[in-house]
Amino acid sequence: MTERASKQPHDxxxxxxxxxxxxxxxxxxxxxxxxxxxGTGKGxxxxxxxxxxxxxxxxxxxxxxxxxxxxxRAGLDLDNADAVGDLAxxxxxxxxxxxxxxxxxxxxxxxxxxxGGVRASRVAVHPPVRSALxxxxxxxxxxxxxIADGRDMGSNVFPDAVLKIYLEATPEERAKRRYKxxxxxxxxxxxxxxxxxxxxxDALDRGRxxxxxxxxxxxxxxxxxxxxxxxxxxxxxxEAGRALGAARADAGQE
Numbered sequence: 001m002t003e004r005a006s007k008q009p010h011d012x013x014x015x016x017x018x019x020x021x022x023x024x025x026x027x028x029x030x031x032x033x034x035x036x037x038x039g040t041g042k043g044x045x046x047x048x049x050x051x052x053x054x055x056x057x058x059x060x061x062x063x064x065x066x067x068x069x070x071x072x073r074a075g076l077d078l079d080n081a082d083a084v085g086d087l088a089x090x091x092x093x094x095x096x097x098x099x100x101x102x103x104x105x106x107x108x109x110x111x112x113x114x115x116g117g118v119r120a121s122r123v124a125v126h127p128p129v130r131s132a133l134x135x136x137x138x139x140x141x142x143x144x145x146x147i148a149d150g151r152d153m154g155s156n157v158f159p160d161a162v163l164k165i166y167l168e169a170t171p172e173e174r175a176k177r178r179y180k181x182x183x184x185x186x187x188x189x190x191x192x193x194x195x196x197x198x199x200x201x202d203a204l205d206r207g208r209x210x211x212x213x214x215x216x217x218x219x220x221x222x223x224x225x226x227x228x229x230x231x232x233x234x235x236x237x238x239e240a241g242r243a244l245g246a247a248r249a250d251a252g253q254e
Contacts, residue, residue: 028141029143029146030161032145032147032148032164032165033150033163034148034165034236035166035216035219037151037168038198039173039177041224041232042149044233046149048229048233052233057149060153062100062111064121066093066102066107067088067129068123069116070102078122081126081127085126086128088128088129092104114198117201124208126210130210152213154166159216163220166216166222167232168223173224173225175198179191179194
């Protein structure tokens with residue numbers, strides 16, 4: 001599995017990284033974790049931060065979407081934890097620029113549908129699946145730093161992240177954004193259906209037993225409902241500057 005990088009591709013299965021992606025001392029690369037429900041702009045903000053900081057990006061949501069799609073293609077019951085977990089350990093997922101490759105097949109559009117999000121939430125509840133992906137996600141950490149977006153980046157995958165951001169927005173606004181994205185890609189979409197699916201996915205993500213969607217301890221909460229992407233990014237960059245400055249100051253005192 002390879003994360004999207006701001007410079008060159010990297011395979012975290014063979015690369016090196018911090019065990020939990022903590023601060024800036026000891027030669028460990030820093031991590032900024034961005035969590036929140038679907039449609040809050042996590043991916044866009046993560047990409048913007050990576051571009052401005054010159055860091056790498058990990059799109060964890062795409063991993064779960066790929067596992068859900070792979071399980072469906074294999075004819076597996078998405079609620080069968082052991083079977084889907086075994087599949088998660090065997091498939092190859094790579095990011096190549098803006099393309100997502102599942103066992104060599106470009107699934108970039110297929111995983112970004114509303115159905116792809118529902119599949120992701122169904123397979124994400126399984127501990128074997130989360131365990132299979134956890135090591136890969138943590139191994140994605142490398143200098144100069146990593147922006148990781150998902151639903152449990154700050155609470156579970158990178159609990160020692162130098163900065164944790166939780167993005168939120170109303171379901172209505174998120175549905176409108178998703179509708180616009182799908183239409184721009186030439187895909188069919190129904191606003192009422194998207195709103196319903198988003199609310200259902202929220203319930204799945206927040207209600208799962210293992211690593212549910214929560215606001216991580218110490219996270220900065222940003223409500224993007226009435227904010228532009230530029231405004232959210234400016235706030236995130238400001239928070240990143242403060243967090244990194246504090247981390248360097250702490251490291252200098254040790």
